[in-house]
Amino acid sequence: xxxxxxxxxxxxxxxxxxxxxxxxxxxxxxxxxxxxxxxxxxxxxxxxxxxxxxxxxxxxxxxxxxxxxxxxxxxxxxxxxxxxxxxxxxxxxxxxxxxxxxxxxxxxxxxxxxxxxxxxxxxxxxxxxxxxxxxxxxxxxxxxxxxxxxxxxxxxxxxxxxxxxxxxxxxxxxxxxxxxxxxxxxxxxxxxxxxxxxxxxxxxxxxxxxxxxxxxxxxxxxxxxxxxxxxxxxxxxxxxxxxxxxxxxxxxxxxxxxxxxxxxxxxxxxxxxxxxxxxxxxxxxxxxxxxxxxxxxxxxxxxxxxxxxxxxxxxxxxxxxxxxxxxxxxxxxxxxxxxxxxxxxxxxxxxxxxxxxxxxxxxxxxxxxxxxxxxxxxxxxxxxxxxxxxxxxxxxx
Numbered sequence: 001x002x003x004x005x006x007x008x009x010x011x012x013x014x015x016x017x018x019x020x021x022x023x024x025x026x027x028x029x030x031x032x033x034x035x036x037x038x039x040x041x042x043x044x045x046x047x048x049x050x051x052x053x054x055x056x057x058x059x060x061x062x063x064x065x066x067x068x069x070x071x072x073x074x075x076x077x078x079x080x081x082x083x084x085x086x087x088x089x090x091x092x093x094x095x096x097x098x099x100x101x102x103x104x105x106x107x108x109x110x111x112x113x114x115x116x117x118x119x120x121x122x123x124x125x126x127x128x129x130x131x132x133x134x135x136x137x138x139x140x141x142x143x144x145x146x147x148x149x150x151x152x153x154x155x156x157x158x159x160x161x162x163x164x165x166x167x168x169x170x171x172x173x174x175x176x177x178x179x180x181x182x183x184x185x186x187x188x189x190x191x192x193x194x195x196x197x198x199x200x201x202x203x204x205x206x207x208x209x210x211x212x213x214x215x216x217x218x219x220x221x222x223x224x225x226x227x228x229x230x231x232x233x234x235x236x237x238x239x240x241x242x243x244x245x246x247x248x249x250x251x252x253x254x255x256x257x258x259x260x261x262x263x264x265x266x267x268x269x270x271x272x273x274x275x276x277x278x279x280x281x282x283x284x285x286x287x288x289x290x291x292x293x294x295x296x297x298x299x300x301x302x303x304x305x306x307x308x309x310x311x312x313x314x315x316x317x318x319x320x321x322x323x324x325x326x327x328x329x330x331x332x333x334x335x336x337x338x339x340x341x342x343x344x345x346x347x348x349x350x351x352x353x354x355x356x357x358x359x360x361x362x363x364x365x366x367x368x369x370x371x372x373x374x375x376x377x378x379x380x381x382x383x384x385x386x387x388x389x390x391x392x393x394x395x396x397x
Contacts, residue, residue: 032250057232073106091177093222102275113159122174128310188214294331299357
C-alpha cells in the first residue's frame with residue numbers, strides 16, 4: 001500500500017449505502033460527500049482522512065497581485081519598489097475610512113477595490129475631505145482628466161479615484177464596495193459572492209438557506225481586505241457579525257444559518273437502542289460551556305485608524321478617526337452571581353449601524369447567558385437517523 005500514500009488525493013469523496021451485491025450506483029444511496037486531504041497507513045490499512053469541503057476554503061481570497069510595471073506617468077500597477085507582488089484591495093459592503101492604495105504616484109491615482117464598486121463617496125487626506133468632481137467610465141479616461149486642487153474624481157467601474165494634487169499624509173476613503181453583478185451588503189449576499197469568487201457555482205449553494213439568512217439578517221455590513229487573507233478567514237469575519245454559520249450539507253452543498261437555541265418540533269428521536277456510545281463533551285467556545293454574564297459587540301469598524309489628523313477636521317470626528325471600533329454591551333450581574341466563573345464575551349462584528357449592533361449584542365447575550373450541555377453520540381446508521389443533516393433539531397431520549 002505504500003505506493004498509494006504518495007498519490008495526489010485532495011479531491012472529493014462520496015460514501016454510499018446499500019446492499020452488498022446490488023448494482024452500483026443505481027441501487028445505492030448517497031450518504032455523505034466530503035473531501036479527502038491525504039492518506040496515511042495504519043498497520044495494513046490505507047486510511048483516507050476525510051474532511052468537509054470547508055477545507056478547500058483555506059486558499060488566498062486575492063490572487064490578483066500588482067505587477068509593479070508602471071512606466072510613469074502611465075500605468076495602474078505601481079512600480080517595482082512599492083507595489084510589485086502585493087495583493088490588490090477588496091471591499092465588500094459598507095466600509096468606512098479604508099486605506100487607499102496609490103497605484104500611480106505621478107498622477108495621484110488610488111485603488112480601493114479590484115473591480116467595480118457602488119460608490120467612492122468620501123475621500124480624505126489625514127481626515128480632511130476632498131470635494132467630488134466627476135466619475136469617469138474607464139481608468140484611462142480618469143488618468144487623462146484634468147482635476148483641480150482639492151478635488152477628486154472616480155472611476156467606480158474599476159475601483160479607482162484620482163486626486164487633483166499630491167496628498168500631505170494618509171489617503172483614505174469611504175466605500176460602498178463590490179458591485180460586480182450588483183451591489184451587495186448583507187452577510188448572506190457577501191458570503192455568497194465570496195463563494196462564487198472562489199469558483200463554486202450557484203448549483204453548489206443551497207439558495208433557500210441563503211435567502212432565509214438574508215431575510216433574517218438584513219443588516220448592512222462591510223469588509224475591507226488589503227493584506228493576504230484566506231477565504232475561510234474572510235468568510236468567518238463576515239458570518240460572525242450576525243452569529244451565522246456556513247457548513248456543507250452531507251451532500252456537499254453550501255448552506256448558511258444563524259446560531260439559535262434549539263426550538264420547534266424535532267425531526268427525529270434518538271433512543272437508547274440507537275446509541276452505540278455517548279459522552280458529555282467540553283464546549284470549545286470562549287467560556288468552555290459556561291454562560292456569559294456580559295457581551296460586548298464591536299461595530300462600525302474604522303479600517304485605517306489615523307495617528308496624524310489634519311487640523312481642519314472637527315474634534316469629534318478626530319476621535320473616531322483615531323479609534324478602530326465603536327462598542328456596545330449587554331450585561332446581567334445575576335448570571336455572575338449564579339455562575340461565579342461566567343465569562344465576558346467580546347465580539348468583533350462588521351456591522352455598520354449602532355441599532356444593529358445593539359440588537360445583535362442582545363441576541364447573542366440571550367443565547368449565551370444560560371448554561372448549555374454538549375453531548376456527543378455515536379448512533380447506528382439506520383432508518384431516519386441516516387437522514388439527519390447538520391443544523392437539525394432532534395430529541396435525545
